[in-house]
Structure formats: C-alpha cells, structure tokens
Amino acid sequence: MLDPSVKELAQGKNFAVITVHLPSGAAATQVMWVDADDDHIVMNTEVHRAKFKALEADPRVTVTIWDQANPYHYAEVRGRVASTERGPEARAMIDRLSQKYLGTDYQREVESERVTIRIAPERQRTQ
C-alpha cells in the first residue's frame, strides 16, 4: 500500500523524476507526470521509449515526487513495475493526466502506443 503522504504528493499536481536502470548500468532519469492508486505509483509513457524498454528489461524503478509549491517536501519510492497496460485504457489514462496538469485531453501525437505503468513500492520515504 502507498503511504498516505506519498499518495497525496502523487495525486496532486506535482511532477516526478523517474529513474530507470539502463543495460549499461547507468541511471537514466526523466521529469514526468505522475498519479497514484491506493497501492501503486501510476505513470504513462509510450512503448517505443528508452525508459519503457529499460523497465521491460529491469523492472526496478525509483520515483521522486516533490511538492511543486515546496520542493523541500518530497517523496522517494523505490519499487518495481507491477503491471503494464496498453490499449484504450492507457490512452484514457494519459487523457486523465493531461486533464490534471493542463486542463485538456492529451493533445500531442501518440508516436507508438501509450502504456500505463503501475509501480509497487518496496521502500517509501517522505520528507
């Protein structure tokens, strides 16, 4: 289960850095939109992206979410990809994220296919 403080940060209009492990061993990061259900950090990307390929090869992932109004308040979640979902549900998810952050459905072209990533926490920390 997600800690309530982590869930609150992830469901708010806050940004996250996702860290994935590349085959080279390097840690690759990106700033992304984020959301949560009761048990998972939820993110959405496209299946052709390097970060998704990296997660398919190595499901370990770290997500760092800061309070946009106060970056001294942030959460770190280390965990693993628990499930991925493609198809209409993943398209609906990016529209929901876009509504949260921009107030409109997702306007950018989908280059391959959207995919929703659910991350199960193994270690959670908020400060």
Added chain:
Amino acid sequence: MLDPSVKELAQGKNFAVITVHLPSGAAATQVMWVDADDDHIVMNTEVHRAKFKALEADPRVTVTIWDQANPYHYAEVRGRVASTERGPEARAMIDRLSQKYLGTDYQREVESERVTIRIAPERQRTQ
C-alpha cells in the same frame, strides 16, 4: 564543459534530484540544492550521509535539475564525481548555497563535516 543551458539551470534558484548507485544496486535519490562552475555540477553534503558513502564506493551519478517556474524545462546530467573538497571551503560553499536559496548563511547544525562534490558530465541533455 557544462552546456550553457545546464549551467544556467544549475546556477538558478532551482532544485535537483541526485541519483546514486547503492551497493545493493538500487538507485537512491534525494532532492538537493545545486550549483555549477564552468565544468562541473556542484553539490554539497556531509561526509556521514549514505549518498556520500555511495559516491565514494561508486562515483557514477545522475543529476536532474528542473526550472522551478516551469518543470517541463529540465536538464539531466550523467557523470562521475571528479573531486571532493572538505574543510573551510566546503563550509563556505554550503553558506553560499544557503544564501542562494534562503538568503542567509546555513543555519542547520553540521553533524559531521560538509563536503563539496564536483561532478564532471559525461552526457548532458536539456529539454
């Protein structure tokens, strides 16, 4: 040399996520203050902290810096710790960082010893 766009983000009043490699293989992250010289990302911590011990064991590090006014604009630097500096210079550095972010010298107790970390970039990306 740092890309000018990376240097500008690091020298501004922006925050960074530092990612280090733990001995377990996990990627550990923290939100931190950040600065830059012409050639390095510059950060400051204390020598007893887990992230500093991790960097002593494995100098690979990823730093992600976002524009606090517009998180869609951010930089990712992957590199290695090029040098560390303790002593009065490291104490002066945390005071300079505190002046940038808070407008005062560093007020919190130093538990062990401050240390300045200079990170040489191997890969830089701004978007």
